[in-house]
Amino acid sequence: xxxxxxxxxxxxxxxxxxxGARIAxxxxxxxxxxxxxxxxxxxxxxxxxxxxxxxxxxxxxxxSPGAMGxxxxxxxGMKATDIAALxxxxxxxxxxxxxxxxLQNGLGNEEAxxxxxxxxxxxxxxxxxxxxxxxxxxxxxTAPGVIHHMSYGRVRMAELAGPALDRTRAIAQLFLDAExxxxxxxSLATIRWEKLVWNIPFNSLGVAAHHADSxxxxxxxxxxxxxxxxxxxxxxxxxxxxxxxxAPAFIDLMMKYTLDMGPYRSSMQLDHEAxxxxxxxxxxxxxxxxxxxxGIAVPRMEMLYAIVRRVDAVRV
Amino acid sequence: xxxxxxxxxxxxxxxxxxxGARIAxxxxxxxxxxxxxxxxxxxxxxxxxxxxxxxxxxxxxxxSPGAMGxxxxxxxGMKATDIAALxxxxxxxxxxxxxxxxLQNGLGNEEAxxxxxxxxxxxxxxxxxxxxxxxxxxxxxTAPGVIHHMSYGRVRMAELAGPALDRTRAIAQLFLDAExxxxxxxSLATIRWEKLVWNIPFNSLGVAAHHADSxxxxxxxxxxxxxxxxxxxxxxxxxxxxxxxxAPAFIDLMMKYTLDMGPYRSSMQLDHEAxxxxxxxxxxxxxxxxxxxxGIAVPRMEMLYAIVRRVDAVRV
Numbered sequence: 141x142x143x144x145x146x147x148x149x150x151x152x153x154x155x156x157x158x159x160g161a162r163i164a165x166x167x168x169x170x171x172x173x174x175x176x177x178x179x180x181x182x183x184x185x186x187x188x189x190x191x192x193x194x195x196x197x198x199x200x201x202x203x204s205p206g207a208m209g210x211x212x213x214x215x216x217g218m219k220a221t222d223i224a225a226l227x228x229x230x231x232x233x234x235x236x237x238x239x240x241x242x243l244q245n246g247l248g249n250e251e252a253x254x255x256x257x258x259x260x261x262x263x264x265x266x267x268x269x270x271x272x273x274x275x276x277x278x279x280x281x282t283a284p285g286v287i288h289h290m291s292y293g294r295v296r297m298a299e300l301a302g303p304a305l306d307r308t309r310a311i312a313q314l315f316l317d318a319e320x321x322x323x324x325x326x327s328l329a330t331i332r333w334e335k336l337v338w339n340i341p342f343n344s345l346g347v348a349a350h351h352a353d354s355x356x357x358x359x360x361x362x363x364x365x366x367x368x369x370x371x372x373x374x375x376x377x378x379x380x381x382x383x384x385x386x387a388p389a390f391i392d393l394m395m396k397y398t399l400d401m402g403p404y405r406s407s408m409q410l411d412h413e414a415x416x417x418x419x420x421x422x423x424x425x426x427x428x429x430x431x432x433x434x435g436i437a438v439p440r441m442e443m444l445y446a447i448v449r450r451v452d453a454v455r456v
Numbered sequence: 457x458x459x460x461x462x463x464x465x466x467x468x469x470x471x472x473x474x475x476g477a478r479i480a481x482x483x484x485x486x487x488x489x490x491x492x493x494x495x496x497x498x499x500x501x502x503x504x505x506x507x508x509x510x511x512x513x514x515x516x517x518x519x520s521p522g523a524m525g526x527x528x529x530x531x532x533g534m535k536a537t538d539i540a541a542l543x544x545x546x547x548x549x550x551x552x553x554x555x556x557x558x559l560q561n562g563l564g565n566e567e568a569x570x571x572x573x574x575x576x577x578x579x580x581x582x583x584x585x586x587x588x589x590x591x592x593x594x595x596x597x598t599a600p601g602v603i604h605h606m607s608y609g610r611v612r613m614a615e616l617a618g619p620a621l622d623r624t625r626a627i628a629q630l631f632l633d634a635e636x637x638x639x640x641x642x643s644l645a646t647i648r649w650e651k652l653v654w655n656i657p658f659n660s661l662g663v664a665a666h667h668a669d670s671x672x673x674x675x676x677x678x679x680x681x682x683x684x685x686x687x688x689x690x691x692x693x694x695x696x697x698x699x700x701x702x703a704p705a706f707i708d709l710m711m712k713y714t715l716d717m718g719p720y721r722s723s724m725q726l727d728h729e730a731x732x733x734x735x736x737x738x739x740x741x742x743x744x745x746x747x748x749x750x751g752i753a754v755p756r757m758e759m760l761y762a763i764v765r766r767v768d769a770v771r772v
Contacts (some may be wrong), residue, residue: 258522345763350767356766439685447682454667
């Protein structure tokens, strides 16, 4: 049974617009909050190019959170760097029972959103209304309202507050209806840390090592050694900080997956090359702080954090 | 008693030309091998600007090793990256008893020069005719034949093959005659590793962390933590690889020295900014290989090596 209700897409970029459009095409009631792309999409509609089929649509779009109004489910596709901008948006787009699924990278977004919900609505139920998801997706926004889906698209999701609920499965069904793989997990920490096993080396090391794409990171002998060392630190940090057990074979699997994927420039590299803010706190800062709080040494993660934080600071 | 004999300067840049000119001014027989600067220096002489006094001179200069001919002492001021270019130069500028003092950065230069001497002259005395020196110097070559000495200038030197000899002290006296501090040590490994305690964080981390000068590396909380972590790894590697004991207080001393020095862009940063090759193998690669051979973990040094090696490779 799919989730029934008014669905709002917050952050309709390469990720949010693609998922939203495909869920809408499957017959669900999807509304898009747009900023820069509003006029183009209102005039020309949303265009999706995908190996699973190209299509256009004219969904309901809004230029402001107030115009959009409250939804029953929000799907957040904004950058983790924009998390602070979410609070005033939620003020207009949530009611006391709205569920928020965030597909943002890294650690700490779900907790921040729960706190925002608690600040907006009485009852302290914020933590019970947030779901975290990780997306495995290659997609680009090539022009206002134009999305090119290249490959992948699978989503894993889990409740912030505990094991999966019927509601979680109903939301996952939206993604299945949209012809994406979707898996529901009972442990948000597991899916977040497992994603970091890939993101920390291949998102961040690629930026530190001056435009090294994922293929460089697994074929240059010294960078491969560092990539594996970083993955091992993430596994150790996940265990120490959150009791998450990630099997050593998972590292080998991620290595093979990365080799098979061919040269890939990560979202952080694309942000870096475009002079945009880097998701350094969500992907590195928060994991490093959690490892430190758990008393575990993560020298490679710390060094990568220090370097990428500096790269991000120099940009500003 | 100062060294008496024909002295040749190989690599007459900011470092070699300054030491050579000051030793010549003190009355010694100094000859300069020049490449790009040859015509300018032959026409206008060598100009030195220094807080210890400006001066000009017209020393004997040569456009080729063959024109220069054999010397009794060679002072090598070339970049460590140019080490391979030294072999054909030594073929013309050494005789069977020539002593070579190399002021190049990092590890491995002395051994490489000893092997070159052995390949040129029979008797296998190469290792007994090489001295390694480390220079603490702020100096720039601002135009062909024009050297600006900003500050410092002290040299520490030691024989490759063993404790200091009368010869070592006679060569050190040349630098004292030239009004530079100079210290003779009985352990080349000690002076090389001690220099690396500074060079590895402040030369190399500054490049990895996108143009972070030495002040940034000791005032940004995260970079300071990494700098100290790198220094501790160098101290551990020195002990494991060469039995060199560096006191923990030395790290504090280097930190204080760096804070007091103010913002300083290291030679590797200047090379990076100018698009020149980086001394990555001498300053990072060889120390990492020696630590690995000794079975000691140096995760920060390895990661810095992987990143800076990549930065250098992308340039080419």
